[in-house]
Amino acid sequence: MSTNEIEDVKTTSQEVNDAISNIDSKRQIRLKSFVRMYFKIKNQENLKIESLSDIRNIYDYLLEGEIPENKLPDGKLFRNSFTRIGSETKTVHLPKTYENDFLPDLLEWIRFINSNQPSLFKAFIAHYYFEYIHPFNDGNGRTGRYIACVYLGYKLDPLTAIIFSSEINSNRKDYYKAFVDVENQKNYGEITFFVERMLKILVKGQKS
Template sequence: MELKPLSILNYMSSTDDSINVQKEYESRLNGYSSFKTGLFPMLTDKNKKQYDDYPIFFIETKDMVRLNADIRKKSSQIKKLSYSLPGISQESYTNSLLTNEIQFSNEIEGVKTERKEIGTVVDDLQTNNKTNQKRLVSTVKKYIDILNEPEIRINDFQKLRDIYDKLTDGEIEEGKLPDGEYFRDKPVRIGTDLETVHRPPINEKAIKDKLLSLIDFMNNESIPPIEKALVTHFMFENTHPFMDGNGRMGRYLLSQYLSKKIDPYTALSISSSIHSNQSKYYKIFKDADLYENRAELTFFIQKMMEIILEGQNSVLDKLNESLDMLKKYFVKLKEILKIDDTENNMEFNLLFVFIESKLFNIDSSLGVKDTALINMLYKTNTKMYKKIKVKETIQKYEDSGILVQINKSPLQHEINLDKLFGDI
């Protein structure tokens, strides 16, 4: 028989006496392929009453094994493609993913931020660690840490609070900051004005009880890593330890962990994929919160794996498409400039950097800035890329319409591919 959520079996049992939900639950919980945890989430029954007497468990189903294999396979493909990217392409696409991940994670929570605003901070911090921006700086720094720092180890409440403070610095209203020692000490409700979907633990003492078990679980190396990350994501959101910013914190922890266990590009595509599947995302949380499902996360994990895979497919589509175009433009640009030796041709290399930036940036405003480009080329070869000569060449191609000025401060140009190549 097809594996179904216990809540559906419970409904079916009202008309089918052969279905014994309690027996099925015990069989699943104690099965050879089951993973039983010491985590007890807050679950809500059909009468809106709440209980926390069932431990989270999941079954390592055939579908889950297949999804795990698919995620690993896609990750290998992503890593292979990313390693083949030229320097500016890799930098451009990584910064675009960082920008997207932060923007979509905020939007899922109803926090509106402009991609250009985030991208400016990402670019500033990635180049010289200085920025004139005030908003989002701390958030961007934490996401850059995903790329640059080793896997974080969370061993106590203070570490969780430190991550939260750095991630949300300047982004949380004064009245919604934690009012307990580490977490909130006030009850909250999750839902709309008309409906309460979930009530997490009511105070900091209850929150600490839940998170103490979660920290032990997070450091349990016997749990398969993707499944562990997704169970952690569910339990953190179910506990809702802060007044505001829980979703952003939960998705950050998920990205940070998967960046080390899978790959950074997969990790930085999660919020984008969740944003595209927002209704599905909320529904699987709501279903997992049902008391009738008795804290089984088999279906939650499987559907979250599908969301991760969708994000990976988006990354692969973008990389493959952009790399194919890059190869075509490489050949075509040689023909246009009538050259064979590209390595020692200043105009070719200058234009090709603009092409890479155009292809691998999700938004044109995130592209390479003139000063950064000029300095980068000059460091590569001080004789070939004299700064005054590079500036003159940029002006030459601006005059011809091939380079278009899109920003004055800082000065930035973008290449007009149609003008340069026409229809290829």
């Protein structure tokens, strides 16, 4: 519910309960794929992301039935059109427009998440750059947070992972400001403070 609410996508507890109750049924239930994915966190399963199609498969499975027809990927695997990040009056970031232009960035992102780097730092740096690349027209935040949560659940514990989105939702302003600060030209892409903020949100969630 929290990861949807961050994106102003309304979800009710009844819908979540229905999805959990029907997880093994063949009925088309909203959020069923979400629930299946979060059960992977509960079981501390890690994600294997070794190719571009792995990212697309996660997106399709997680957001099945959640993305409007006109916002589904329009490239071979990802977005292939203009998008912008920001409010109606202010642009925070303009990702690369065409799929072929940002595919090298996604390949570099895959290389990074599979590298031998300090776990939590890597998780949050990867989370920032996934949103920066913005490979989809819609659903980037939910997909990116899910990937981060799976990793946190695998490295730490399921409760820490599942509460992370809830804590971000409670600290939405601080969460988005962390992204904006990295985008500030005077910071030259410095990401230390972003990681520090994410760690504080993580600890806050663990304490609660």
